[in-house]
Amino acid sequence: MKTLILNGSPRKNGDVAFLLEQLVSLLPGETVRLNAYTSGIHACEDCRYCKVKPGCSIHDPMQQLYRTLDTFDNIVIASPVYFSDLTPPLLAIGSRLQASYMAKRFRNEQMFPRLKNxxxxxxxxxxxxxDPAWDAAVKFLRLMNARNIAPLAAAQHTDHLPVSEDRQAQDGVKVIARWFIDHAGSSGTGY
Structure with a gap:
């Protein structure tokens, strides 16, 4: 089992990092992490290149992500919530999935044919x-061809309840790990 974690947190030892450490400790197989704040991935410029050609005209680390996305069985999007949404660098990465949308919508092509969790x-x-952050994350997962989505794990009261004491959030991470293990092998080719 191979899992990609897209981390939208700027804090190396923050709440998201705490929950991700718990998740990684429970997952078998390989885990690859990409931090949105240090990735060097720029937002979509709406140049329309991907409307007529495969891929993206912006040459940055997103090109590597495009090439490797279909090697993963699972994708996790993890983020603090800023103004009810994902963090701006994570939204920038998500905006680059426009290439996947355009491939399907205008060229009848599947950019990432392998199904994922x-x-x-x-x-x-x-x-x-x-809800807006969840909706955006699910849209991004779908554009990466993740069809099976685990229940949300959330720590919603970090202003007065440290995530290290939030049993509900920690249990949510355990549910995700168990869910990935139970759904191993359900990825493959399709749409």
Missing amino acids: GAVILTGGGDGNL
């Missing part, structure tokens, strides 16, 4: 709503 981990405090 997906999961979302969100953290936040305050009175924001997690």
Whole structure:
């Protein structure tokens, strides 16, 4: 089992990192992490290159991600929630999945033919709503051809409950790990 983690947190030892460490400790196989803040991946420029040609005109580390996405069985999107959404660098990576959408919509091609499993981990405090962040993450997972999506794991009260004490969030991560293990082998080719 091979898992890609797209980490949208700028904090190396923050709430998202805590939950990701727990998840990685429970997963068999290889785990590859990509931090959105240090990735060097730029946002989509809406140049329309991908409307008529495969791939993307922007030559940055996203090209490597395009090439390797179909080697993963599972994809995790993990992010703190800023103003009810994913962090801007993670949204920038997601915007580059426009190439996948355009391939299907205008060229009837599947950019990532291998089916994958997906999961979302969100953290936040305050009175924001997690739904917009969840919706964006699921859209991005679908554009990477993740069809089986695990239940959300979330720590929604980090302003007064440290994630290290949030049993519900930690249990959510355990559910994701178990879910990936139970769904191993359900990835493959299809759409």
